[in-house]
Amino acid sequence: MQAEIIAVGTEILLGQITDTNSPLVARLLATLDIDTYYQTVVGDNRERLLSALEIASERADLIITIGGLGPTPDDLTKQTVSEFVKQTLIEDQPALDKILDYHQRTQRPMSINNRLQALYMADGQPLLNETGFAVGCFYQNPNGPDVLLLPGPPWELEPMLVKHALPVLAENYQQSGVLFSRVLRFYGIGESRLVTQLANLIENQTNPTVAPYAKAHEVTLRITAQAKTTDAAIKLIDEMEADIMAEVGDYFYGYGDDFSLEECVGDLLINSNLHITAAESMTSGLFQSTLGKVAGISQVFDGGLVTYSPATKIALLDVDPEVIEEHGVVSEATACAMAVGAQKKLGADIAISFTGVASGELEGHEAGTVWIGIAFEDDPVQAFLYHFGTERQKNRERAVMAGLDLIRRTILGLPSVEYK
Amino acid sequence: MQAEIIAVGTEILLGQITDTNSPLVARLLATLDIDTYYQTVVGDNRERLLSALEIASERADLIITIGGLGPTPDDLTKQTVSEFVKQTLIEDQPALDKILDYHQRTQRPMSINNRLQALYMADGQPLLNETGFAVGCFYQNPNGPDVLLLPGPPWELEPMLVKHALPVLAENYQQSGVLFSRVLRFYGIGESRLVTQLANLIENQTNPTVAPYAKAHEVTLRITAQAKTTDAAIKLIDEMEADIMAEVGDYFYGYGDDFSLEECVGDLLINSNLHITAAESMTSGLFQSTLGKVAGISQVFDGGLVTYSPATKIALLDVDPEVIEEHGVVSEATACAMAVGAQKKLGADIAISFTGVASGELEGHEAGTVWIGIAFEDDPVQAFLYHFGTERQKNRERAVMAGLDLIRRTILGLPSVEYK
Missing domain, CATH: 3.90.950.20 (CinA-like)
Structure with a gap:
């Protein structure tokens, strides 16, 4: 199962903001055993987004777009993706009610663009935006890769992804079993030396996998196992950890992504x-x-x-x-x-x-x-x-x-x- | 002039780290009037990197890769790009000397991988890595898009880019005349406040351009002018600087990319x-x-x-x-x-x-x-x-x-x- 992330936004492309959404999406997809081989950033531009969708559809089973669902004329992701997968857009009543209610309550003038935020693909599934107005969407496409549309603001994306999109993806794609990982931290041995010493373990394993990563003055190893149950995954990781420790245990000092010496x-x-x-x-x-x-x-x-x-x-x-x-x-x-x-x-x-x-x-x-x-x-x-x-x-x-x-x-x- | 940025690194793709390099590169390219329409992230994988290069070469005049120049077997950007543009790799003597000297002095064993970091493309131009070992490279390609190879660690990328790569790009792509820039440093005023206060100056200028950049707890402004002579460029910059100082001079503390409070x-x-x-x-x-x-x-x-x-x-x-x-x-x-x-x-x-x-x-x-x-x-x-x-x-x-x-x-x- 392969996904491709397309982050849409001219401000990302210009380097005015750093895209922190794609890493989050990739990390959470990995928990469902969905790989991402490519991520693309493209501006708010219909032709270039269509071209990116075209390329992605040749190499992925699932395309995830991030951003471009808002109310400004710049925002054209939903319109462009629906054009690409040949879906008409219809209004999500709860989302529309929320938009209408907000404008009535705050007595703000409402434009047609505000109303566009309630649209989703007719044969797809709307995804609730708890912290904003633009509805998300998952569409299972019989003629190509499935598509998932997520909003750009991180405070809207994360809750939608965690609470609504991931459960839908899990329901649709989950083979069976779990993916589990553990991070080991080492000090006193350089990355190249560690990798050389563990060459056999790193190169010959597919489950669990072992990925080295050099941080400032230290190295971490991420062991990731896939199994039917959490217990079975942990057992695989324990065995790999024991093999690693036998080689470089002298330099091990602790566990976890956020730990430090x-x-x-x-x-x-x-x-x-x-x-x-x-x-x-x-x-x-x-x-x-x-x-x-x-x-x-x-x-x-x-x-x-x-x-x-x-x-x-x-x-x-x-x-x-x-x-x-x-x-x-x-x-x-x-x-x-x-x-x-x-x-x-x-x-x-x-x-x-x-x-x-x-x-x-x-x-x-x-x-x-x-x-x-x-x-x-x-x-x-x-x-x-x-x-x-x-x-x-x-x-x-x-x-x-x-x-x-x-x-x-x-x-x-x-x-x-x-x-x- | 269009560039495409390809950030190479499985850890970015997995979301283990956030790519802050691509935004920096995009911002600095903009000062040379080089646009980026696409940015791609791809893992440390030869086939997929080749495919990304293939796609990029159809839509860009310059391909910039970031990462994968290090000493581990994972790092294969240089090898893959040189294969793609059909260049052999040769050793950069100063870079090699630095690697040899380091290993001798620290009495660390040196592997063949360490030595690979000194390689660059034979018809290209090596770029000095002042804060690391992996040499960068710019290659002007007669048969396709030019390529620029930059290292992944941000503390290596930024100095190489600012001091060595940008001048080379300016020399190769700049229409005529000179491109000159000056960095002003401010403390005590936030980026958004500074930008608001200078909105007219920043938005209405094309020559010189004024690009703000937020660093940790301070803000810099890069003024870039294009002119027939250095003197003429400096005059343009001086005038812009005077206008800026009239607005926010109270917070100015010094000049330069490498200066600090x-x-x-x-x-x-x-x-x-x-x-x-x-x-x-x-x-x-x-x-x-x-x-x-x-x-x-x-x-x-x-x-x-x-x-x-x-x-x-x-x-x-x-x-x-x-x-x-x-x-x-x-x-x-x-x-x-x-x-x-x-x-x-x-x-x-x-x-x-x-x-x-x-x-x-x-x-x-x-x-x-x-x-x-x-x-x-x-x-x-x-x-x-x-x-x-x-x-x-x-x-x-x-x-x-x-x-x-x-x-x-x-x-x-x-x-x-x-x-x-």
Whole structure:
């Protein structure tokens, strides 16, 4: 079962607005096992829309148009699609009543265009618009692909799609069974390396499928299974997950589309009631501001320090000037002294420190050289050396991610791994 | 001149990510008077991409593909497009050097896929990727539509497009004369308000054109003029700029695609040799990490404090406990005391403080309520009240921007304005 989405609107084509409808429709179609191989954006133009419909009808079983159902002269999707599938348009009485009632109640003048919003294809099925006036429509076409007409405003599209269109599609197309997916999140391994290591699993599977996706400084894998029941789909996913974990489990940190490494660490800290602080040099507050994104973090995060210059490391963190003199700022000894200083100053259970070179060169170290120190409860303080790249801001971001991962591994008692 | 945009990526097709690249490309093409009548999204699939290219080549003079230039086996745009236009691929030496250097320096194993990112079409022109590894390409095709290959990650696409691809397109397609553009940056006024205030200037002009573009928490205007000579183009732009400034000059802070409010403030601080520090509560280090993006900031930024809890405001900033007791944490008095405390502690010329409600409710204040304090040299300390929105992270970002603008206006002696 293949669908094609055609988003109609000159304002999308000009880039004046970003089309967030098509991704939503695609995601929800996937839950019914309906694939979309193409999405098209076309302006409010009869000829070009007809041409897009022509092309789509050769490659899809279902064409979904979005937009162009409104009351302005620009809006011509319904008229053009009905011309294309040779359907006459008739009025949906409840939709018309709603339009008439609104204009009467607000004493606004009503034009013929307002009334057009109540039209739907004679052999089709009108779809209720709970948050607007333009009625949608699903038409099962005996002579070509079926068509589904949805409104353009996102606040109209989503309720119509979820409450009215999807049930109609499910009734018409659902084979049997369910589609289920799970997202695994990894830190410390690049996308290309992960894909290489899982090549067999990714390439040879059709059910479940495994799709990698690189996010900023991390990678996710989406496992999607199709089965008769949810339990059976979950079993397929569990098996695939076990195979994946056997290969790259060392880098796994959590599940879900909306999870992040800072949330993972924030949750760990909050659930263990471990108070944290930080002493930041080259990250300049980025670790603390990243942690600050986590709702509820104030339970375990009281504050910390940004010590950019050597003098502030001494003044605010009580780092021994001789340590800096002897080892330099970018050193294991300074990272350790910073972590210990912050832990004492804030009375925290965990203190993390960052000192290194964001860009340029410092003390003979090249950009990307970073020492991260960690003082955890009464354990001996430790520091780890990292080599990142040449870009200032990316180096700072990568240092923060590495710091978060170090805290996670420390709290969970996991061994450190080589980033690759 | 008609272009067609083909965004390649299964994750877009599945709705896992929203395509923000195509709107940006369409907007920037419009500044060169290049129309887009169709945009297509297609998955990482050779056959379907070939079919999309076939269709596009019948209706466009220029095909722009976005995405699929990365190092995974999924990424096959370059290979497929070069097959379509019958071009062999050759290695771009600078791009290859960058890839080799990165892997050597970070001691990461390099796969053949990494190397593929340096390939471009033999008779085409490689386009530098300043923020990634995959080289772009423009190929002027004697036997069909020209093609332009752009990378998918937005942080790679935008710099390549603006700095390298658009000049090449302008050179190839521009009728005669020169095309020159200048970007003006504004903070403190929303896009819709700016557009309304400049409606006459934006709508009635064809040369120069004025294109607004909303970035995170700020707005830019790109003025583009076409003329016989650069001097003549600059004159047209100067006149338009004067008209714009007469309307919204109060919100203007600088020029250029790559400039930012933090760089503007960083430059001001460095050039005036004013040392700065910060005491951050609800922003949790975000101000300092934003300032830390500015290269060379260490000349005037020694460090600062993150004081999330009331206890750390007292312990680290010497805020009088009675001030917090009497006025609350979210108050003018506490903001002032934090700024004064930080200024003394760090011996800085300027200290800025942030205290407020990022999300939820605190001391009866709703989310988005923020006091920003500023202590400048020996001037009396001041604090200003802001009301932002309901989203945690956005409130923190907006507070930081407002703080930067406050510093800019304080150093330059500009009056404060009403944000709108």
